[in-house]
Amino acid sequence: GENVEQHPSTLSVQEGDSAVIKCTYSDSASNYFPWYKQELGKGPQLIIDIRSNVGEKKDQRIAVTLNKTAKHFSLHITETQPEDSAVYFCAASLMDSNYQLIWGAGTKLIIKP
Amino acid sequence: ETGVTQSPTHLIKTRGQQVTLRCSSQSGHNTVSWYQQALGQGPQFIFQYYREEENGRGNFPPRFSGLQFPNYSSELNVNALELDDSALYLCASSLERRNGYTFGSGTRLTVV
Numbered sequence: 001g002e003n004v005e006q007h008p009s010t011l012s013v014q015e016g017d018s019a020v021i022k023c024t025y026s027d028s029a030s031n032y033f034p035w036y037k038q039e040l041g042k043g044p045q046l047i048i049d050i051r052s053n054v055g056e057k058k059d060q061r062i063a064v065t066l067n068k069t070a071k072h073f074s075l076h077i078t079e080t081q082p083e084d085s086a087v088y089f090c091a092a093s094l095m096d097s098n099y100q101l102i103w104g105a106g107t108k109l110i111i112k113p
Numbered sequence: 114e115t116g117v118t119q120s121p122t123h124l125i126k127t128r129g130q131q132v133t134l135r136c137s138s139q140s141g142h143n144t145v146s147w148y149q150q151a152l153g154q155g156p157q158f159i160f161q162y163y164r165e166e167e168n169g170r171g172n173f174p175p176r177f178s179g180l181q182f183p184n185y186s187s188e189l190n191v192n193a194l195e196l197d198d199s200a201l202y203l204c205a206s207s208l209e210r211r212n213g214y215t216f217g218s219g220t221r222l223t224v225v
Contacts, residue, residue, distance in 0.1 A: 006155075032212050043117070043203050043216030044156070089155050093212060100146075100169055101214075103155030 002027040004092050006104025014112050019080055021107045023090035024072040032093040033066060033073045034101070039086045047088075048075070077109075085111045115140055117206050117217035125223045126194050134189040134220045136204030144168070144210045145187040147179060148203040150219070156203055162187055163210050191222075199224045 003026040013019045025033075031052035036044035050057045050064045050073065057064050061080075066073040077084055087108050091101040118137045126132050138145050144163045148156035158171035162181035176192040185206070191198055201221050205214035 004155075034212065036216075041218065043205075043218045045216065046213060049212065091155075100158045100161070100171065101148075101156075102158070105155050106153070 002030055002092055002094060002102040004090060004102050004104045006090050006107055008107060009105065010108045010110070012110040012112060013080055015080055015082060017080055019075075019077045019084070019109055021075045021088055021090070021109070022072060023074070023092075023104050024070075025092040025102075026071070027092070027094060028068075028071060030092040030094050030102075033064070034091050034093070035062075035064060035075050036089045036091065037086045038089065038106075044089060080109075080111050082111050082113060085109060117204055117215050119202075119204050119217035119220050121220060122218070123221045123223075125225060128194055128196060128224055130194050131190065131192045132194060132222065134191075134202050134204075134222070136187045136189070136206075136217060138185045138187065138204075138206035139215045142206035142208050142215070143185050144207045145181055145185065146205045146207075146214060147187070147189045148205065149173075150201040150203055152200070159189070161210070168210065194224045196224050198222065 006023045034049035038044045063076040087106045090104040120135045146161040147159040150156040160170040161168045165181045178190045181187045201219040203219045205216045207214045
């Protein structure tokens with residue numbers, strides 16, 4: 001079955017700098033890759049997603065890139081702000097498997113003032 | 114438009130007991146998925162309900178069961194609770210099983 005690995009587990013960056021979180025997946029048939037942000041005491045919130053027919057997607061300060069050949073995808077956050085501090089999860093989904101999301105272990109992003 | 118609401122927010126149960134967790138899906142959503150999130154880990158898929166029928170199940174034993182009602186709200190039932198069942202249980206809803214789930218804030222279950 002699908003397996004998603006996420007790195008790093010913790011990332012500390014200076015406010016205003018960029019942050020990059022990377023994920024790899026094992027099932028080449030996976031075709032949907034969302035990123036979620038989870039703040040303390042809250043459920044995950046979808047921040048951006050990408051489908052396998054697209055190589056890159058951007059939404060203001062957030063971008064996601066997908067390399068299908070290498071089976072990895074990355075989240076890029078530019079001009080980081082204190083409110084970006086949270087745990088970020090990547091996930092992969094195979095449309096034919098009832099849209100079940102397989103999640104990475106999460107990255108704790110710390111923005112230093 | 115209301116989001117996904119879960120109840121209760123926190124719960125303490127004794128090993129061997131049974132528990133029922135509730136979820137109200139976002140207005141207009143007919144698909145509900147349940148996830149278990151252990152501390153420091155990503156969520157694990159338990160099962161999904163679509164139009165009142167189970168539509169997929171993860172690697173969880175039969176003592177994890179669920180229901181979806183005509184108004185698309187849902188329940189997660191866990192029998193014979195074990196210590197390892199202690200976790201945050203998340204409910205997520207979507208429309209027509211499409212991706213882009215909206216998650217609730219979860220129910221924190223502690224089994225002692």
